[in-house]
Amino acid sequence: MKIGARPLVVLHWDEEFRERIRRISERDYVFQAVPDWESLREAVRESPPSALVVVDPYSDTNGRSGPSPALRSLLVEFPSCAVFAAFDVTPDRFDDLRTLGKWGVVEVVSLEHDDTQLALLQRFRQSQGRPLRALLEQVLPADTPGRARAILDAAAEVVAVGGHGRDLAKSLYLSRRTLLRWCERAELPPPRKLLAWMRILLAAELLDDPGRTVLSVAHACGYSSDSGLRRVTQKFLGTSPTTLREKGAFSRASQAFLKVLAKYRKGQVIGV
Amino acid sequence: MISRNPHTRKPRLSPPVRRTRRRWRVPPAITHGDEAFEGAAILDEVQGRLGLVLWQSVRDVSLWASAPEDRRTELFAAGAEERRRSFIRAGAAEPALESALLEVSELLGNPHALNGELTARACLQVAQWADDRGSTATALAFAQSAAFAAPFDAATAYTVARLARRRAEHARAESWFRRTVALARQTGDWNAYSLAFLGLGNLYMQRGNYPAARRFYVRALRAARRHALHSAAGMTYHDLFVLATLTGRVDEAERFARGAYDEYGSDHPRLPALAHDVGFFWMEQGYHARALPIFRALLPHLTRSAERPVVLANIARAAGAVGDRALFDDAWIQVREGVDDGEAREGAAEALVELARGAASLADWERAEAAAARALEVAVERGEAKARLSAETVLESVRGRTATEASPAPGREAAADEADALAAELVRSLSQASAAG
Numbered sequence: 001m002k003i004g005a006r007p008l009v010v011l012h013w014d015e016e017f018r019e020r021i022r023r024i025s026e027r028d029y030v031f032q033a034v035p036d037w038e039s040l041r042e043a044v045r046e047s048p049p050s051a052l053v054v055v056d057p058y059s060d061t062n063g064r065s066g067p068s069p070a071l072r073s074l075l076v077e078f079p080s081c082a083v084f085a086a087f088d089v090t091p092d093r094f095d096d097l098r099t100l101g102k103w104g105v106v107e108v109v110s111l112e113h114d115d116t117q118l119a120l121l122q123r124f125r126q127s128q129g130r131p132l133r134a135l136l137e138q139v140l141p142a143d144t145p146g147r148a149r150a151i152l153d154a155a156a157e158v159v160a161v162g163g164h165g166r167d168l169a170k171s172l173y174l175s176r177r178t179l180l181r182w183c184e185r186a187e188l189p190p191p192r193k194l195l196a197w198m199r200i201l202l203a204a205e206l207l208d209d210p211g212r213t214v215l216s217v218a219h220a221c222g223y224s225s226d227s228g229l230r231r232v233t234q235k236f237l238g239t240s241p242t243t244l245r246e247k248g249a250f251s252r253a254s255q256a257f258l259k260v261l262a263k264y265r266k267g268q269v270i271g272v
Numbered sequence: 273m274i275s276r277n278p279h280t281r282k283p284r285l286s287p288p289v290r291r292t293r294r295r296w297r298v299p300p301a302i303t304h305g306d307e308a309f310e311g312a313a314i315l316d317e318v319q320g321r322l323g324l325v326l327w328q329s330v331r332d333v334s335l336w337a338s339a340p341e342d343r344r345t346e347l348f349a350a351g352a353e354e355r356r357r358s359f360i361r362a363g364a365a366e367p368a369l370e371s372a373l374l375e376v377s378e379l380l381g382n383p384h385a386l387n388g389e390l391t392a393r394a395c396l397q398v399a400q401w402a403d404d405r406g407s408t409a410t411a412l413a414f415a416q417s418a419a420f421a422a423p424f425d426a427a428t429a430y431t432v433a434r435l436a437r438r439r440a441e442h443a444r445a446e447s448w449f450r451r452t453v454a455l456a457r458q459t460g461d462w463n464a465y466s467l468a469f470l471g472l473g474n475l476y477m478q479r480g481n482y483p484a485a486r487r488f489y490v491r492a493l494r495a496a497r498r499h500a501l502h503s504a505a506g507m508t509y510h511d512l513f514v515l516a517t518l519t520g521r522v523d524e525a526e527r528f529a530r531g532a533y534d535e536y537g538s539d540h541p542r543l544p545a546l547a548h549d550v551g552f553f554w555m556e557q558g559y560h561a562r563a564l565p566i567f568r569a570l571l572p573h574l575t576r577s578a579e580r581p582v583v584l585a586n587i588a589r590a591a592g593a594v595g596d597r598a599l600f601d602d603a604w605i606q607v608r609e610g611v612d613d614g615e616a617r618e619g620a621a622e623a624l625v626e627l628a629r630g631a632a633s634l635a636d637w638e639r640a641e642a643a644a645a646r647a648l649e650v651a652v653e654r655g656e657a658k659a660r661l662s663a664e665t666v667l668e669s670v671r672g673r674t675a676t677e678a679s680p681a682p683g684r685e686a687a688a689d690e691a692d693a694l695a696a697e698l699v700r701s702l703s704q705a706s707a708a709g
Contacts, residue, residue: 101315
């Protein structure tokens with residue numbers, strides 16, 4: 001499975017701001033400016049899970065006050081998508097800010113304040129894998145140790161950008177051997193297996209997006225066709241992506257993952 | 273992500289036995305709760321212009337702390353500082369809060385104006401302000417920003433851990449406690465080291481994992497005693513005492529209670545809490561005469577209105593058990609005044625259960641039944657399962673006209689002298705402290 005460069009899709013009226021994003025995206029992202037919400041929807045549908053979307057939430061509000069309903073539709077259709085809202089944050093927009101949080105916007109960029117190139121880069125990095133992390137947070141049992149959660153958190157970040165075991169070790173400032181030891185102590189599967197599960201969870205998260213087809217999920221996850229994705233879901237979850245989607249993909253995948261974690265915690269799986 | 277610790281081990285005078293130089297890794301901490309984006313929980317707690325300033329300030333600090341030091345001048349847009357300062361001044365915040373926020377705003381214009389320590393101090397001031405007004409999510413967000421600004425300060429990491437635990441964000445709290453342990457070991461902050469183990473012990477106790485909790489307490493105690501940290505040692509003994517009472521180890525509990533008292537000394541702020549816990553423990557064991565003077569000595573130390581009915585109810589129960597009807601009646605009236613104002617308050621159900629027990633000991637069955645029935649109502653209304661179970665048990669005993677108090681277990685006479693001596697010392701210390709004002 002291979003995930004390509006991260007798309008950075010922008011829908012914003014401010015040309016200067018767009019240009020700033022284009023400049024910072026040269027190294028790590030593939031920049032794409034879109035003219036309207038419909039084009040943005042199409043771009044998101046085909047994009048991998050590592051994609052970032054930057055929007056002006058007030059774009060095309062058609063005279064209504066508050067953020068655009070088109071943004072809400074986008075987030076309903078693609079809840080796994082990492083959307084940044086970039087606008088001028090003023091006191092009269094206090095309620096809008098809270099509304100955007102409820103809709104599922106992962107980060108806010110305050111124009112004329114923290115919209116510099118460095119600030120944007122930092123914010124993009126920090127939001128890596130946030131939708132998956134939030135979903136994981138909801139399903140992990142309350143007694144999951146803090147160390148295990150920290151590793152899972154980092155693993156979610158790493159798989160969202162198509163990373164591997166060495167990237168996970170790097171993100172935790174550990175050697176690969178130390179990471180292996182940490183996983184054992186935290187009663188987690190070894191890093192490779194853990195990342196494989198994270199990819200399954202990521203695919204399941206995308207399958208729950210009403211706006212995506214199974215083929216587009218397979219493409220988004222780096223498979224050339226849906227048969228690759230099917231093989232993996234069969235191996236890990238014993239079911240096909242279509243069946244998985246019908247029964248709530250993330251919920252079923254996370255239940256299976258929790259069973260595996262429970263086995264490790266009970267010591268039923270020994271060694272690596 | 274908090275950056276790695278650049279501290280390296282000092283060179284040894286003799287060659288190391290091991291060929292590898294093992295470095296300590298500081299476990300990464302969990303830095304987010306269930307909020308949508310960074311600082312979103314602040315917007316729920318503090319409304320309007322002030323909420324917006326707090327939200328922006330906390331984000332500014334974490335952004336500043338996450339950027340490479342030599343590039344921080346590129347972080348914020350030109351004129352951001354002036355705009356923020358005028359915004360803060362227009363917000364009419366309290367003076368202490370305003371000065372802390374203005375200090376943080378200096379980072380926007382000149383990112384090198386403050387170092388990490390000063391920034392952390394300003395953030396902790398805001399966290400304190402938020403905590404005082406019960407805005408715990410805001411307090412946690414600012415404490416965490418302080419920890420980002422001073423990433424090697426164990427005490428700040430410990431503050432974050434405690435706030436997270438208070439918000440019942442247990443995984444986040446655990447990750448910060450573990451981080452505190454690692455940082456404290458590196459920087460030699462043994463107080464934070466010991467307290468972090470204590471915090472981990474409390475977390476595991478809340479989860480019901482008593483063996484793990486005990487292991488952490490023992491580590492906290494070792495560190496506290498090794499470095500002569502009496503307050504931390506006292507707190508650890510205190511928690512070990514609570515753990516021993518929960519696991520039914522009576523002898524051990526009394527030994528830990530003595531240890532806690534010796535380490536606290538006579539004027540420690542936690543002494544009233546210890547005295548209450550020890551008094552209650554003895555009362556549960558059937559030693560009401562020993563417990564009663566402790567509860568009476570505690571009364572002048574109670575500062576929170578919610579605590580007073582609880583202690584008065586304990587007095588009523590102990591007085592009933594030793595047959596002091598006058599004292600029981602006096603306590604009964606005061607407790608009923610405190611809890612019978614139509615509102616089901618926290619601790620009211622437990623207080624009423626104690627009253628029922630005291631009345632039952634005096635064979636005043638009518639009052640006992642009334643108190644137990646009211647306790648049951650309150651417990652049901654508040655959804656307090658433990659209090660409900662106690663109320664039902666006492667109500668059943670009262671209706672069956674049977675005793676609600678346990679008799680002291682046989683074979684513990686040898687320990688009685690030591691326990692009586694501890695009780696006398698606790699009463700003396702509490703009386704001296706209240707006399708001193």
